[in-house]
Amino acid sequence: MIEKLLIITTGGTIDKIYFDDKSDYQIGDPQIGETLQAMNVAFDYEVNALMRKDSLHITDDDRAAIRGAIEASDARHILITHGTDTLVQTAQTLEGLDGRCIVLTGSLFPARFRDSDAVFNIGCALGAVQSMEPGIRVVMNGVVWQPGEVVKNVSENRFEARAG
Amino acid sequence: MIEKLLIITTGGTIDKIYFDDKSDYQIGDPQIGETLQAMNVAFDYEVNALMRKDSLHITDDDRAAIRGAIEASDARHILITHGTDTLVQTAQTLEGLDGRCIVLTGSLFPARFRDSDAVFNIGCALGAVQSMEPGIRVVMNGVVWQPGEVVKNVSENRFEARAG
Amino acid sequence: MIEKLLIITTGGTIDKIYFDDKSDYQIGDPQIGETLQAMNVAFDYEVNALMRKDSLHITDDDRAAIRGAIEASDARHILITHGTDTLVQTAQTLEGLDGRCIVLTGSLFPARFRDSDAVFNIGCALGAVQSMEPGIRVVMNGVVWQPGEVVKNVSENRFEARAG
Amino acid sequence: MIEKLLIITTGGTIDKIYFDDKSDYQIGDPQIGETLQAMNVAFDYEVNALMRKDSLHITDDDRAAIRGAIEASDARHILITHGTDTLVQTAQTLEGLDGRCIVLTGSLFPARFRDSDAVFNIGCALGAVQSMEPGIRVVMNGVVWQPGEVVKNVSENRFEARAG
Numbered sequence: 001m002i003e004k005l006l007i008i009t010t011g012g013t014i015d016k017i018y019f020d021d022k023s024d025y026q027i028g029d030p031q032i033g034e035t036l037q038a039m040n041v042a043f044d045y046e047v048n049a050l051m052r053k054d055s056l057h058i059t060d061d062d063r064a065a066i067r068g069a070i071e072a073s074d075a076r077h078i079l080i081t082h083g084t085d086t087l088v089q090t091a092q093t094l095e096g097l098d099g100r101c102i103v104l105t106g107s108l109f110p111a112r113f114r115d116s117d118a119v120f121n122i123g124c125a126l127g128a129v130q131s132m133e134p135g136i137r138v139v140m141n142g143v144v145w146q147p148g149e150v151v152k153n154v155s156e157n158r159f160e161a162r163a164g
Numbered sequence: 165m166i167e168k169l170l171i172i173t174t175g176g177t178i179d180k181i182y183f184d185d186k187s188d189y190q191i192g193d194p195q196i197g198e199t200l201q202a203m204n205v206a207f208d209y210e211v212n213a214l215m216r217k218d219s220l221h222i223t224d225d226d227r228a229a230i231r232g233a234i235e236a237s238d239a240r241h242i243l244i245t246h247g248t249d250t251l252v253q254t255a256q257t258l259e260g261l262d263g264r265c266i267v268l269t270g271s272l273f274p275a276r277f278r279d280s281d282a283v284f285n286i287g288c289a290l291g292a293v294q295s296m297e298p299g300i301r302v303v304m305n306g307v308v309w310q311p312g313e314v315v316k317n318v319s320e321n322r323f324e325a326r327a328g
Numbered sequence: 329m330i331e332k333l334l335i336i337t338t339g340g341t342i343d344k345i346y347f348d349d350k351s352d353y354q355i356g357d358p359q360i361g362e363t364l365q366a367m368n369v370a371f372d373y374e375v376n377a378l379m380r381k382d383s384l385h386i387t388d389d390d391r392a393a394i395r396g397a398i399e400a401s402d403a404r405h406i407l408i409t410h411g412t413d414t415l416v417q418t419a420q421t422l423e424g425l426d427g428r429c430i431v432l433t434g435s436l437f438p439a440r441f442r443d444s445d446a447v448f449n450i451g452c453a454l455g456a457v458q459s460m461e462p463g464i465r466v467v468m469n470g471v472v473w474q475p476g477e478v479v480k481n482v483s484e485n486r487f488e489a490r491a492g
Numbered sequence: 493m494i495e496k497l498l499i500i501t502t503g504g505t506i507d508k509i510y511f512d513d514k515s516d517y518q519i520g521d522p523q524i525g526e527t528l529q530a531m532n533v534a535f536d537y538e539v540n541a542l543m544r545k546d547s548l549h550i551t552d553d554d555r556a557a558i559r560g561a562i563e564a565s566d567a568r569h570i571l572i573t574h575g576t577d578t579l580v581q582t583a584q585t586l587e588g589l590d591g592r593c594i595v596l597t598g599s600l601f602p603a604r605f606r607d608s609d610a611v612f613n614i615g616c617a618l619g620a621v622q623s624m625e626p627g628i629r630v631v632m633n634g635v636v637w638q639p640g641e642v643v644k645n646v647s648e649n650r651f652e653a654r655a656g
Binding site: 144158 | 204206281290306
Binding site: 013016018109110112113114115 | 505508510601602604605606607
């Protein structure tokens with residue numbers, strides 16, 4: 001068993017909720033804590049709700065802040081939830097944090113949707129982060145990808161192997 | 165990415181459905197294929213629906229059949245769904261299948277329940293089987309356990325670290 | 329708006345929960361209160377959890393008790409949840425309670441199932457009980473039936489118009 | 493039993509779906525047909541998908557079109573799904589359609605959300621439309637309201653009795 005999992009949340013579709021009075025969809029509180037509680041998980045974790053952004057709005061400064069949050073922690077296992085549009089890009093900026101097992105995931109449908117992929121992806125990311133060698137992985141569509149081998153296919157709304 | 169995942173289903177709570185005309189609860193078709201399809205997974209898999217049993221009724225012959233199904237396949241990554249009461253026991257009988265990554269999981273609530281742990285556990289098992297070194301793991305309650313370190317706490321209805 | 333709704337629960341599939349440690353399905357606490365709270369209903373109600381029985385085990389004495397609970401109350405609007413197998417039969421024994429609007433409903437799948445008809449049926453029963461003339465109605469499969477015109481088709485697992 | 497139900501859909505939150513590629517929320521196909529099919533309803537209905545609008549964008553012309561669709565049909569029972577912000581206002585413009593039972597409903601959360609009120613409200617509207625005298629009713633939060641007695645409390649995100 002791992003000692004303690006550090007969870008960093010940054011926003012994205014996974015945390016989107018719906019405000020009827022504005023007929024709008026905004027990023028709410030991180031959903032992952034609620035999910036882990038409902039699933040009655042048997043490990044310790046800490047949630048660092050670092051930012052609440054659509055991934056299209058994540059800047060280089062934000063990516064530096066994510067990296068800083070990892071460096072500031074002594075956790076060896078880190079799970080990051082992130083919007084899907086630039087998830088792979090953020091993953092690539094986290095190279096070189098030696099000795100850490102880092103997994104990034106998100107969801108294509110908000111966690112509050114009936115058939116959302118959020119709970120499945122969180123599960124898959126947890127399974128990966130506990131089993132992998134130190135390094136960085138992206139978990140989407142049931143696959144544990146290396147950052148350099150995966151791309152989001154926006155029109156098909158899924159992650160797939162990068163061509164060529 | 166893994167080449168192909170072999171999924172062996174054996175029954176258990178995860179596959180239980182409800183028959184109103186009998187006011188009864190029986191093991192139905194494996195739910196995992198439906199889940200993987202709904203999650204739009206980006207890997208190949210094959211489902212071998214080997215048996216439909218409550219895990220309390222799994223015999224030594226059944227365990228030999230599970231082992232045989234693995235040996236008969238050239239898949240290196242294997243996911244087994246199983247009832248929770250004897251899941252750990254079955255895991256222990258699969259030792260010695262060199263070069264295979266084998267993960268057993270199940271669920272404490274039927275997959276068709278609203279807040280079932282089934283989708284989460286399947287996700288977690290998938291993340292583990294793709295990331296681990298060859299060997300055997302049990303995935304329940306968000307943890308990737310070694311077979312010898314975990315036990316089902318029946319009264320609390322959860323898996324936890326074996327005492328001592 | 330109605331003044332106050334009396335809800336009498338008797339058990340049945342709608343209230344069935346799953347006990348993993350017994351691999352069994354039993355009648356739990358009434359689910360209707362939880363549903364009405366989640367739906368944030370704008371009326372007053374009182375839940376009388378009268379019994380917890382499969383409807384195949386409901387006796388003439390039980391039916392007398394249900395009738396007694398109605399007579400003992402000054403509520404004019406009554407909603408009864410009941411197992412589906414003898415729901416129509418119980419409805420027929422409640423004739424002659426003048427001046428009361430009484431609706432019986434249940435569900436073909438436990439309320440805790442993902443695609444259960446429970447929430448839909450409770451909604452439909454509420455709409456009927458507030459809108460009808462005094463009398464008795466059975467609500468199942470989206471129809472507000474008179475007790476004499478409906479029958480459960482067990483093999484098809486649905487309620488339908490009684491032939492002839 | 494009613495002969496045939498005419499269902500008119502106009503859009504609103506109930507039909508909102510989520511487009512990840514636009515990080516946006518738009519009105520999709522009417523959800524009510526899918527719901528009625530899933531609930532295996534035992535009555536005939538026809539869905540007229542008249543428009544797809546947020547109720548804040550429903551104009552007087554749109555309301556005339558809704559009224560026209562009712563007048564053009566020989567159905568005596570009509571169910572209308574509508575955005576919640578101006579649902580009551582639309583209800584009030586349908587006065588004077590003699591001999592028709594008309595119920596308007598919507599939902600505060602999209603039908604695709606896990607704990608949406610959509611299925612409950614549709615059930616409640618169906619129960620009302622089958623049981624009421626000719627006239628117009630608004631169904632929200634479990635209550636069958638007359639159009640003049642109800643108001644949406646936007647900040648509390650619920651419908652309630654109009655003050656004094």
